[in-house]
Amino acid sequence: MLLVIDVGNTNIVFGVYKDQELLYDWRIATDKDRTSDEYGLLFEQIFKYHGLCPKDVENVIISSVVPTLMHTLPAMSIKYFNIDPIVVGPGVKTGMNIKYDNPREVGADRIVNAVAAYEKYGGPLIIVDFGTAITFCAISKEGDYLGGVITPGIKISSEALFLRTAKLPKVEISRPEKVIAKNTINSIQSGLVYGYIGMVDYIIERMIEEMKDNGKVETVIATGGFSSLIASESKYINKIDKMLTLEGLRIIYERNK
Incomplete structure (x- = not known):
């Protein structure tokens, strides 16, 4: 399974895919003060409630617009899923030419949305x-x-x-x-x-x-x-x-x- 995590200022939305099928999706409040362990235990509880095993997650990808969680969530992925995740940002292939004055200024969520929308529509x-x-x-x-x-x-x-x-x-x-x-x-x-x-x-x-x-x-x-x-x-x-x-x-x- 692929675990996808989108970190927003208000909510963290995440889900698990099997191939191209979204099996489950969840929404939790973004808490900038939570530790990687707290997030890890929360993810484990949600997985357990739905009968999922963290060991079944083979890959993780994260996008975030919250700088303070840019280390927390990857650390959680490494410790609780034993996976070094892909973090959307410079160096990650999106397949999209960004015509911003400074492409690094564009929020990861905006690029992720654009990739999906162009691919689908x-x-x-x-x-x-x-x-x-x-x-x-x-x-x-x-x-x-x-x-x-x-x-x-x-x-x-x-x-x-x-x-x-x-x-x-x-x-x-x-x-x-x-x-x-x-x-x-x-x-x-x-x-x-x-x-x-x-x-x-x-x-x-x-x-x-x-x-x-x-x-x-x-x-x-x-x-x-x-x-x-x-x-x-x-x-x-x-x-x-x-x-x-x-x-x-x-x-x-x-x-x-």
């Missing part, structure tokens, strides 16, 4: 990842990573509103039936959800316009935790692929094994 295309930050990535017809956009995620904005105002409450992030709300909670929810839908569609619209010389963009993919919430109202998003990052890790592993 072809190009040109746009990927919107609704994580702690919302990232927009543009991929050319030839499979080049052209660049993108980064904005604060919807949860960050919700928390900032609560922390920086005296009377506004913390609310559940969900879509109210109408934009014009009749109470404070629905008003905040309306501003967050419909506000982000408007922002997302405007950015996508501008990206499509700037990419027109590379061909018509017909595929706009949403992934990440809040993808379903926003994509359901978007004019441009036409695919939701929650497992895009894990699939990208599997593809990159195949290119480096």
Whole structure:
């Protein structure tokens, strides 16, 4: 089996593949203070609950946007799975030409998503990842990573509103039936959800316009935790692929094994 691990700022998403089939996937909270032993024991417990044996894992690949865990998770892999993992970064073959001013600045998760999306859907295309930050990535017809956009995620904005105002409450992030709300909670929810839908569609619209010389963009993919919430109202998003990052890790592993 192949263990794939994507370390985000809010959650760690991981899963196990047998050949090209994703057998299980899990999501746990990212804790920068956890030790490699704590993560190892947690992984062992999750494996045991699902009747899996760590010894059945033959390879491990990790992507991370959390620098403090760049040593912790590989150390966990070595100690608890007896495997020196592939860590997505400089020197790892992705098969993608990154046309950023400094390719090292592009987050590993963005590259992993781009690899998977181009492999599955072809190009040109746009990927919107609704994580702690919302990232927009543009991929050319030839499979080049052209660049993108980064904005604060919807949860960050919700928390900032609560922390920086005296009377506004913390609310559940969900879509109210109408934009014009009749109470404070629905008003905040309306501003967050419909506000982000408007922002997302405007950015996508501008990206499509700037990419027109590379061909018509017909595929706009949403992934990440809040993808379903926003994509359901978007004019441009036409695919939701929650497992895009894990699939990208599997593809990159195949290119480096």
